[in-house]
Amino acid sequence: MASLDIATRELENPIDLAEYLFRRLHEVGIRAVHGVPGDYNLAALDYLPKCGLDWVGNCNELNAGYAADGYARVNGMGALITTFGVGELSALNAIAGAYSEFVPIVHIVGQPTTKSQKDGMLLHHTLGNGDFNVFTKMSEGISCYVAQLNDPHYAATYIDSAIRECWIRSRPVYVTLPTDMIYAKVNGDRLKTPIDLSPPENDPEKEKYVVDVVLKYLQGAKNPVILVDACAIRHRALEEVRDLVEASGLPTFVAPMGKGAVNETHKNFGGVYAGSGSNTGVREVVESSDLILSIGAIKSDFNTAGFTYRIGQLNTIDFHSNFVRVRYSEYPDINMKGVLRKVVQKMGKLNVTPTPQITNKLPAEEQSSSNQAITHSWLWPIVGQWLKENDVVITETGTANFGIWDTRFPANVTAISQVLWGSIGYSMGSCQGAALAAKEQNNRRTILFIGDGSIQLTVQELSTILRNKLSPIVFVICNEGYTIERYIHGWEAPYNDIQPWEFANLPKVFGADAGYKGYRIKTRDELQKLFADQDFCTADALRLVELYMPRDDAPAGLKSTAEAAAARNA
Structure with a gap:
């Protein structure tokens, strides 16, 4: 404790680590935290009200994980607190689903003290073998970032990095909070600088080249269409998609996971494309197109009606959060947001074909x-x-x-x-x-x-x-x-x-x-x-x-x- 006291005296504005963590969650728009109380997280929960966060209190951890997922899809990001071992494992199915579907959740796990872990104590909620990292290892494969808050010198940096990665990559992150670290002091002045949530900028020269390649095929296409899927939503490219739809006038369709990504009252909206499960008239238009601008695709079995897509890569340009694929040429480390924005700005005249009219009229x-x-x-x-x-x-x-x-x-x-x-x-x-x-x-x-x-x-x-x-x-x-x-x-x-x-x-x-x-x-x-x-x-x-x-x-x-x-x- 002496070294911690010395470190605390060196801080101009020391605050408790738990408060720092929760104030950062509030900063990025989270107002409610889901979860189930447990003895390794109870003291941390006391900090929620003073940080402007409501405690939801779910019936079990699995449901809490599902709820944090639903909250994140509407709010932009969600948070979940569970207790060590028994609590976090009950939530893993929900966290795996969020990882699979690109949903950003900060999963905070209350743990035994750092000393208890170091000494390998035979504590409840453990496997009884002194291994306190086994559950962290289970979560590593379904988290895009792991922050173990075991040292107050690095804890604030780890928290900021975890939240940034959660937002940028739109996937769950795993944060451990030992009970003795709840009260550890960190530099509160860091809170004066918001976490940078902006995605990495595309290399300008590379982006210009990719945009020119896209425009070459788009302007030469006879009947291009737009197909929007889930990752356009998850990676926050809907503004760019909206502008593309509006500026191009092209027939626009969504995959099942992309429902809601496009204003379905827009004159360009043509319905759901899901291979053989498509809305009436949609399959013919999409599959006869000589160029499909596929934005944020997740071509899973249920999203394609059993892999019944009949669209070839030779006629497709794929836009994703970390690469663009033009026909069979792939350009890594390019974010679709910047490319789509430039495509809209430089689009020029396109060949536009009629859009199928989808209504809620009964068959x-x-x-x-x-x-x-x-x-x-x-x-x-x-x-x-x-x-x-x-x-x-x-x-x-x-x-x-x-x-x-x-x-x-x-x-x-x-x-x-x-x-x-x-x-x-x-x-x-x-x-x-x-x-x-x-x-x-x-x-x-x-x-x-x-x-x-x-x-x-x-x-x-x-x-x-x-x-x-x-x-x-x-x-x-x-x-x-x-x-x-x-x-x-x-x-x-x-x-x-x-x-x-x-x-x-x-x-x-x-x-x-x-x-x-x-x-x-x-x-x-x-x-x-x-x-x-x-x-x-x-x-x-x-x-x-x-x-x-x-x-x-x-x-x-x-x-x-x-x-x-x-x-x-x-």
């Missing part, structure tokens, strides 16, 4: 149908007619995620789904975090579509929603189990069945007050009436709808993707 067979069953082909255009500008729309991986492809959004909708990682139950936890961030942004509506099987994994977050006085609208699709898995394998197998729950009554079990309302909707007329109810549409408390759909019905995109998955699995 012809549904317009004339007297069927009262709520089918997917009827539901998702109707949802599009009901949504409002600025809504946050969350869909679980399953029928909802594939169905939303057929919904044309109003302007400025944020779409959240976990298409690549696809962890069942993700969307319920994510809904809590997203709803909290939406409340911070003047109470944007948060709407969740989740299956009756998926919600059973993470339903406890309805309790956290109530505790934090959030008001999402939750639709539980009741179709008797795991529909997406039935389509992949085991149509009548008991492992795809679930115990039916009375979902609308669950919030009452979790302590919902008189402001809560639950609904049981089984017909189209009932749903239309509900959508016309202003109390339902603008409620300031949780609304939960049991939405009954046929067991065997599914969106076309899910059917084709599941068929491809089944073939690969075999």
Whole structure:
């Protein structure tokens, strides 16, 4: 302690390390921290209020990780606090999903004291073998930066670096905070200088060359199109994408993970391209194009309807956060933001072909149908007619995620789904975090579509929603189990069945007050009436709808993707 005291006296403005960490989180826009209390993080949690941060308090660490993910997708960055070993390991599935899908989360782990670790003490929450680094090693592969705050001389620098890497690379970072380091003194004057979150500038000469190459092919193309995907959102290139769409006039499409990246009311918007699962007329336009400007692509199986893309690299220019690929020539260490901006500035005249018109009009067979069953082909255009500008729309991986492809959004909708990682139950936890961030942004509506099987994994977050006085609208699709898995394998197998729950009554079990309302909707007329109810549409408390759909019905995109998955699995 003597050396620490001497070091402290050398600091002109000493502050506790925990305060420094939390003030930095507040600086980058975080206002709420998710997690579960544990004895190795309790003292750190005491610092949250004085730093302007709210403690959410989730039901378990896995849900907390999902919630931090949803919060980050709406807010820009999220934070999660767990305790050593038992807590952090419970959150790893959620953190892996965030890493997979480029979601920036600062994961802070409360640890035993540095002396206890050095001495290899036989403490609770350990493996009993004196190895205190084993859990850090587990997190290294799903974190873009690891900051072990074991030395006050370097701790502030590590914190700043972790937050910068989290933001720039848009992936989780892992920060350890031993209990004795909570009170360690660091230089508070560092807080006067904000963390530099600007991405590295492209080399001007290299950027100019790449822009000229792009323009050469773009200006010579007969029917170019734009295809936008998730990494355009994650790496904050939406302003450049918007300007490109506006200036070029080119037909513009999104991949499923790119939903919400483009204003879908824009005249250039042509719908979702997902190979054989594409919106009507989209596949023909995209696959016949002689040049596709592919921005932020993640060409996973579920994002391409089972790898059914039919677009060749010879006709593609790929834009990413750290490279640009023009046909078969790759240019590393080039950020798409700078290249896209220059392309817009120097674009010139292009050949522009008509854009397919995508609407929320019902298919012809549904317009004339007297069927009262709520089918997917009827539901998702109707949802599009009901949504409002600025809504946050969350869909679980399953029928909802594939169905939303057929919904044309109003302007400025944020779409959240976990298409690549696809962890069942993700969307319920994510809904809590997203709803909290939406409340911070003047109470944007948060709407969740989740299956009756998926919600059973993470339903406890309805309790956290109530505790934090959030008001999402939750639709539980009741179709008797795991529909997406039935389509992949085991149509009548008991492992795809679930115990039916009375979902609308669950919030009452979790302590919902008189402001809560639950609904049981089984017909189209009932749903239309509900959508016309202003109390339902603008409620300031949780609304939960049991939405009954046929067991065997599914969106076309899910059917084709599941068929491809089944073939690969075999």
